[in-house]
Amino acid sequence: MKASLFLILSLFTMTASAQKLNKTMHDKTRDKDVLINQCDRAGLIAFPEFKEMYDAVYPSYAPDSATTPELKRALSAGQHITIVLGTWCGDSKLQVPHFLKVLDEAGFPQKSVSFIAVDGNKKAENGLIDKLAIERVPTFIVTDKAGAELGRIIEHPKQTLEKDLLAIVQKN
Template sequence: MKSIISAILLLFAMNTSAQEFNKKVQDQYRNQEVLLNSCTREGLTTFPEFKAGYDSYYAAYKPDSVVLSELTKLVKGKKMTIVLGTWCGDSKYQVPNFLKVADALKLSENDITFLAVDGAKKTENGLIDKLKIERVPTFIFTDKSGTEIGRITERPHETLEKDMLIALSTKPALPGKPEKKF
């Protein structure tokens, strides 16, 4: 009996912790369907509202090969989290450009996490509460331990790859000190 109860509790825990990827919801703030919470690249690039400009922006972006060669060393062992809105013009433009850079760097999809927010820049279950998101897209770079080492907020100052180079070259801040942000 004890093992049956344990098995039921385990199945319940697995079902409640399993996250639905590419969840579509009607956003009350934007009055349109949006993706919410964790997404996959495929989910983003096939979502109609996001797909509309994705192919053309991705095709048109030409990353700087000199900067890419410098970035190649710096991205090893790093993780990237992209907080975006499928409704957001900057997200629709910058995320395809970032993915063009990521593809040129041959980044693993396991190293990139996509988190989609609603029009109030929120997710369910506090998924982004600790990330201090003010604008989207926000590209967050972390080291092996999960410590944030830099971020690009909304749009780059120069280009995505140049701003990534600066963000990834920056040493993590001391506890209590802010990280390098753009």
């Protein structure tokens, strides 16, 4: 499983690098324009429908001040986080800005975070996420430096984003 996840993430990186960054498409399922495939933080927070919510919830979210220092110590430079989201999705519009605030306050490097936007059917083009078993968005996937999955947060946290993320990185 770990080896196959590493292969999947390696293939994702190669495939994603060949695709247009911050690509938009008209999603017939949602009857609106959405981001699709690999995107970056700048493209995501500039996308009009996502930007409106991001601008409102990112500054107002206050990560747990007791958990954040623990998270900062537990996160390692070799870890990577892949965020699979829908720019049309209410949970993504709420949880992704909160998650980014947590990562920012924990000092996690932005270069170690990847974003994949999906359409209303939770699909990306060219099989980009087919092997990631995405059923709900957002999904936050944490991997180690070898590409093995450490854990994931699906749709919303069980406790808080920072506590759930801490539990993932501390158990490994």
